[in-house]
Amino acid sequence: MAQKPSIPKGTRDFTPAEMVRRNFIFDTIKGVFQMYGYMPIETPAMENLDTLLGKYGEEGDKLLFKILNSGDFLSKSDAALLAARDSNRITGQISEKGLRYDLTVPFARFVVQHQNEITLPFKRYQIQPVWRADRPQKGRYREFFQCDVDVVGSDGLINEVELIQIVDEVYRKLNIRVVVKLNNRKVLAGIAEIIGEADRMVDITVAIDKLDKIGLDKVNAELHERGLTPEAIDKLQPILALSGSNGEKLQSLSQILSQSPTGLKGVEELTTVLKMVDTLKLHTPVELDLTLARGLNYYTGAIFEVKALDVEIGSITGGGRYDDLTGIFGLKGVSGVGISFGADRIFDVMNQMNLYPDTVTAATQLLFVNFGEKEAAHCLGLATFFRNKGVRTELYPDVAKMKKQMSYADKKGIRFVAMVGEDEINNNKITLKNMVSGEQQTLTPEEALSLIG
């Protein structure tokens, strides 16, 4: 019985036409990364579960895809837990591997594990899929590609600047209008500190992150719900109301945070980065956004987010500085900073706006019609001639009706069809048909080449 084939929720197949476009995106991004001295690495799709667990917060743990142990995994598990149907606790007994949730944590693991083979500062890029057991929705998939660039082992803020420069360059090459939003965790920590809620930074940031979306009143309501005192919420108001240029915001902040050394350090970092970025004269606006929080709680300094200006789709790139991610795996004192381009969202944006240049194609340029065994053998040699000259060439593999072979060329968007039968073989010519104009003429291979090239 033939069953209807399907793929898991939130995953997708990509057709050749789509892959050509996706590869254009990947190649563009990769090219820019390499131009800045980042080197590629790859890590396994699956990691040991204890590498992943606890790195993304409670919510992140829930979104991890876990892999069932091989063999008779139930025989070794605790009967009482099984009987109690306690999924959370039974998980540790039946699963010890999980699919990677992002590329940053596996990278941190990689750095620690290979610390003797790599030279700090270590600049790497990594383009691989990640998996999250989320409910799919607009711009959100369960399997998607991230394109990460990170540098570890360097505290210099020049790295932050360089990353912004990379963002600018990638999106200029892809022709997507974006804005870079910049914030700093130290500033957020300072704010939490001076309003007297130092240990509630995550609650505060998660709430104010929604300011754009739900408005001030609802943010205040949520802050209250999350257990902040009315006094603290009151003190927060002037900060939420901050406006003006980046410079003006920084000025106000340095006053507001004057009692918080951490906060002031954040302001100083932001100032330094923004000053350097200014001198670069980028196309992309860089905006200081205090409401930018970002979920991942391993960030300790700069936080970035990039939003597309012409398409409503959440952020298409994000990242930040993490001072001690490798510490969890036993290597202290190595700071990292990096960003991640969300390839699938970029793909969605590019598709929606049809931003691909016409040159994005991998179509065959020349098809040899197959008239029979003898003719095909002759065409094999001719095809090699054209391929050696850089023409994407194929020979139809079967002796099929002309109509079928022509329509194959038509559907594949092949511009030229070569017909080589007995006459052509004898005269060492080929009959070349231009599928767009419909014209055809009999030529020597060299003449044909100049027409195709």
Added chain:
RNA sequence: GUGAUUGUAGCUCAGUUGGUUAGAGCGCCUGAUUGUGGUUCAGGAGGUCGCCGGUUCGAACCCGGUCUUUCACCCCA
């Protein structure tokens, strides 16, 4: 995890208050045209109406469950 929403031919979609044999456009296949595609014309194939169960004399249509699609929330690229 919470709340909605979708599912009929390969694709996009019609399908009346529940009533005989479920339709259209596009695509596909064959021929008109044995060395000529895209246009035209003639013909043809293709459907357990997502799946399981229930109500009914009778279900694509009503009810329940389940899977899937899309969307919002939580969270996030």
